[in-house]
Amino acid sequence: MAQDIRFVFEDVVRVFQEQASGINENRKELHYLLIMAEQREFQRLLIEYPDRLARFGYRYLERYLNSHGVTIESTHVQESKTSQEELTEDLLTIITVFSARLYGKRSQEFRQKTKHLVNAMKEGEPHGDGHEDHQTGCP
Missing domain, CATH: 1.20.5 (Single alpha-helices involved in coiled-coils or other helix-helix interfaces)
Structure with missing residues (x-):
């Protein structure tokens, strides 16, 4: 039985890079990303790690982007952590x-x-x- 394999190639609209902490709210590239999402200039956002997009409030950003038709995909598969591990990481980050x-x-x-x-x-x-x-x- 043959499997149907499909490759979807999409144009890269823009690469967002900045030397800023994921905890910083005043990030120029994040601002541009949100504007482009509001204008529906892209439908998929590929990130390496979720905490690079935002250390805190990632779920809010994800929900906001989803409301503008953008799905977020991460290249890094993260193992689930206990709430204590997450809290420890957050405190160390702060x-x-x-x-x-x-x-x-x-x-x-x-x-x-x-x-x-x-x-x-x-x-x-x-x-x-x-x-x-x-x-x-x-x-």
Whole structure:
């Protein structure tokens, strides 16, 4: 008995890529994806992992896209997880994201202070040599 095998080739409308966390709501490419879905410019969205589309609220996005005629397919088959495993992963994700923001902010503040100090040195402003006791004024 012969099997009927069909291949469906569709044109790729657009590839969405961005270097942003799945937890970030302000993602330019996700914004464009939603606009294109609203305008019914595509019917199928292929993603590698669901958490790359959205770390939290994936089901909301899936439902929204479905309401605009878009089905989501994932290339990664995910084994089911217990609720405890999912909660642990979510908590680790939150800690990772906020740690990255904190360290990024510290790094930015350090670069700004360094830039200010370099500019002050170039302009000949007194800046101290770092050996002075600021409370007593003694070296």
